[in-house]
Structures are given as structure tokens and as C-alpha cells.
Amino acid sequence: MEAISWKLGELALEEVSDAPGLSCMSFGFDLEPLVRSIEQVGVINPPLLEEGREGEPPVPICGYRRILALKALGRTSCMARFLAAGSIEPKPAFLMNLFDNVATREFNSVEKGMILSRLSLFFREDEILDRFMAILGLPPRTEALYLYLAIDQELDQEMKRALVRKTVGLRAVQMLLGLDAGRRKCFFRLFENMTFNANQQTEVIGLVEELSRIQDASPEAILANARIAELVAQGRLNAPQKARALLRTLRKMRFPQLTEAERIFKTRIGRLDLPGGTNISHPPFFEDPNYRMEISFRDGQELMQKLRHLSELPALKCLYNPWETKEEACR
């Protein structure tokens, strides 16, 4: 990029629009720390603007947030650097702002999407992958590029804010971007109303989407079947408990035979009167044929006592695969 010359001058803040310009790459930020900083020490790094042509107002290139902070402080003017009108093309202007920001802060996911969208106006896809993904802390892969472009271009403002606030995780957003706008909205509303961690969000989307497909019903109908409204209104459960309860219900709806087998197994183990410190578990999904027992003990004497106890438990005979019927074994 060629060196450019600018001149220092006074900027009348009222001349500058609050709307983010073409070079802007800020979204969902908290202005307060910057306001406090300027209040304490003033603007150390003056904003850079391109002068307007024929009476048009100047256009910010770098320093959009600083201008907003100054306005929030009630200031009417500040010192700024000005480039002559028409002296800079949109591409170098955008790059100037990008590298000014890269040096001083991290971008959130929406901002990365904004940046990549703008870059795609100026650069080929392979150039973006090679030159800019790493700068943004992203893997140089097409899927990652497309994900962030979709975040910028397909999510509405409310959803973008939810992503920045981390009400919705990035992996969940990735799944939601594959859905139509109506379905997407349904999940966003759910995540606004109930607190899920990132893994739980993707699990909820996966389960509801599969149930919706199998039952040929909308996600709203599936969530209604899962008695979501009752769950949300439940006063005695805290937020994580509500999230776990909903997931349990959805899992039961999606995997009725597996969850029933788990329930039967748990009931049978509960009836066994196992000695303290003894635990029997089933293999993941009952796929391996072998069950597992763990016994904790202090010494050989205690182990012998527990083994004796176990060997005298007639109910152990009733421990077999939950889907099998071997009633004679339990007699």
C-alpha cells in the first residue's frame, strides 16, 4: 500500500453520521470503557476521515467508535486526520481500518463476518483464505469462510446480538444457518428463554430437528410436545436443571427404546441392595456385551465382606439385558 498524506484539523462531530460506514467493522461492542478512557486522557489516536466532496460530510475510515464515544461524552468537536476527497480508494481505506483494528483488539464473530464480507468485494476467495483468515484467527478453509459470510449476510440483527452476547454458541449458529428463517427463529427464542451451554444447544437443535423430520411436525410443535412451557414456568428448578430436564425429555422422545433400557437398568440396579461403595454400570449404549462393576474398599478384609455380600444377593440373577425377558432367572 502506498504511503498517503493527511492533514490534522478540527472535526465537527455533528457532521459525522452515527450509521456505520462502508469501512466499519464494529458490532455489539460496549462503548463504556472507551468513553471512560477518553474522559480520562482524551483522544490519543485521532480518527482518520476522508473529506467529503462538494459540501458532503467527511466519511470515517478509522475511529468510528472514538467518534461515538466523543458524542456520548457530549463533545462537539475533536482533532482528526483528514485525507483529501477522492485521494483514497475504498479497498485501501478498508484495509487501513482493518489493520488499525487488528493491532489493537480482537473481533467478535459478527465482526469477522462483516470484515470477510467486505474483503470479498475486493479480493478473490483464495486470496482471502491465504491472506486474511489467519489474521482474523480463523482456519484458512472454505467452510469457515462461508460460515462467517453467512453470519454477516443471513442472520438478522437480533440473532447477531445473541451470538455476540454468547446467548447462542457458534456451533449452534452454524447448525441454525442450515435451517430456514422460521425454524431458526424458533430456536433463537428458546435460547433466549432457557440457558443452555454450547454443547446442549447443538444437542437440542439436533434432537428437535430430527424429531421434527420424523414426526413431520414443526419445531414449535415438538417443543410443545416436550411440554416446554411447563418446564419454563417450573419454579422449583434452576436454569441448568430446566435445560437438563428438557434435554432428557427430547432424548426420550428421539430414543424411546434406548432411554427405556437405561431406565430399566437403573431400576434393577436400584433394587439390588449393593454394598456401599459398589457400582454397576452398563456399557455405552449397551453395545458391548459386558457390564462393569466397581468396588471401592479400604483393605482385603472389607473387600471380602463386600464380595460375600454380593455373592449372597439373589437379585443379581435378574441382571441381564433390559430388553430380554428371563423371568425364570429371577425366581
Add this chain to the structure above:
Amino acid sequence: MNRWGIQRVIVGEGARDYRLTSQILATLKDILPVTSQRTAIPAHGTEGKSTLELAVNRGAGLKPCPGTRGYICCGYQILHLATQCPLDCSYCVLQAYFQENHIKCFVNIYQILDQVIKQIDENPSKIFRVGTGEFTDSLALDSLMGWSDRLVQLFSQRKNAILEFKTKTVSIEGLLRFRERKNIVVSWSLNSPEMAATEEHRAPGLRARLEAARRCQDEGYMLGLHFDPLIYHRSWREGYQRTVEMLDSYLRPERIIWISLGSLRFMPSLKAIVRKRRPSSRILDGEFVTGLDGKLRYFKPIRLELYGWLREILDAWSRDLGLYLCMESDDVWSHALGWSPSSSQGLSLYLDERVKRFFG
């Protein structure tokens, strides 16, 4: 469009030097071939079905079936002549197994076969159960590639090997041109009529497949059948029963060397592919859990139900069908079939015995 649905031909590196390449290009004379370039290779699955790459196989010609950890494998050897095929089954695991979605056929077939025959002849005490239907359909491109022309005679002369052509097609003209029948098994993949019609895209219907199978059986070929993948769907019992009833009206069970049963299983990455390519498919509706090999498969009692039912209706047809399970555990074998070979070695011995009994 030609009968194989091929619209693009890519000539891979080194493939131009082989006579088979010239023959195929002459057959597909309306298509202007391109040389191997990444841009010529389609990323999209459906487009891949009409793209044929002629390539040179520089790896091993014979590969053991990629059986997976924790399950009993039949010990089948794959004769690797091609990958992918023109059929487009929604459940096809090759969509996730191979990175490339287009059809690739190897033109150095004589080199491959020399290597394979040498391996077979150097191990006379071992029985080689060889098949070409693991990475492709064995017959879908036979009339273009001439596989049966080269393979039937070669295998019928071996003392310790059989060759299985596994297909869903009716392309049996090549097979019927020869008099040799020894050591050749022609197998059809079957499903319920509903699954065959809705999930096995571009494949002939069940009736057509069974007509082709009957023709082969009448012409003296030994048959194999594969109910794989069994799919748990609405009215699945009636569906599979209907298929077995059709078997009864078309085929003689005493000329069937084996029937395999395998329930739908797949690498997790296939799920997204199916959702994208076949949004209306119902194959993912079942209760799938992660198996010992990391693949998704039906929860065990569902598999037991599927196998148990198939065993019941097949047993009612004949008690000597060489029924075996594909990629199942010892306990599922015991519960579903009432016996277990215990290990992959045990299953290999069982199938080898069938080979000796049927081919001597």
C-alpha cells in the same frame, strides 16, 4: 446420453497408455475427454455419478474387507477395480468413505489381475473369497469395462478362489456369454420393495433384479443374496416378508451359496451428506447409537428384531441358505441366529466350508 449415464470422462495420469482407455474412449466417442485436473472433478455427488475417471491403480489389487473393531467380519477380499458407481442409493457409505464422489475405474486391469492371481496361486492352502462389489457395483459398468470378460475365465480356473459379483443391476449379458460357471458367485443386494423403490435411486426394482437372478441361476450360476442394509422402517416386517415371498417365486434355494444380513450402519459424517443430498429420505429416522467401531448403528434390540425376523422368514423358505451376519458381535449372532462363529476366523471357516461344498 449413453446407457451408463456418463457425461464427462477424465483421463487420469498415466491412464492414456493403456489399451483399455482407448477402447472405452472409442465406446464413449461422443464425449470429449479431459485430462486429470482438479477442476474437472465434480465436488457434488449427483454430478459425480455422470463423471468417469479412467485411472491407474498403483496400490494393492487385493485388499482385505475393511472390517471394524469389535465385530465379526467375513474375511472377504476386495478386488479393487473401481470406486463409486452410477447407482445412487441414499445410504451408500461410499459417499462418506471416499473423498471423491465421481466414478473411478482402473484401466491397468491386467496388471492388477496378474498381481492378484499370483497372490492366490502362491497360497494354495488358503481359500480366497474375492469380490468386486465392495467399492462399486460389480456389474453396473460391466458392459463398458468388460470386467466379466476378464474375470470369469481367470477365476474359474483357480483351485482355491471364488469370485463374487455383487450387484443391484440387471447387467448380466457379459456373464452369460461364457460357459464357465465354476467358482463364480453372482449376488444381488436386496431390500424391502419400499426401500428398494425409495432409497435405491437409479437401481432397477426388485422384480427386475430377481428376474436377472433367476436367469443367472437357470444358466447355472451359483447365487448369493445380501440383505444389506436392513432398514427399520414403517411396515418393515411385511416389506421384507414380501421380498422373501418374491425370492420363493423366482429362485431355487438349493443353488444359493449364502445370504448375508447387515443392518444399516454408517460413519457419522454420512448423516450430513444424506440430509443434504436426500432431504426426504427416511433412513436416518431410526434409533442409532455409536457402535464399538465409532460408526452409527441401530440400538442392539432393534438389530436383534430385524435379524430375528429375517431369520424366521428365510428359515421358513429353506434351512440351508448359509445365513450369516455382516459386521455383528458375538452376542448378537447368538441371540439372533442361535449360534455364533465366535470370531472373524470362525466366520471365514464357515463360509470357506460353503465354498468347498458348493464348488468342490
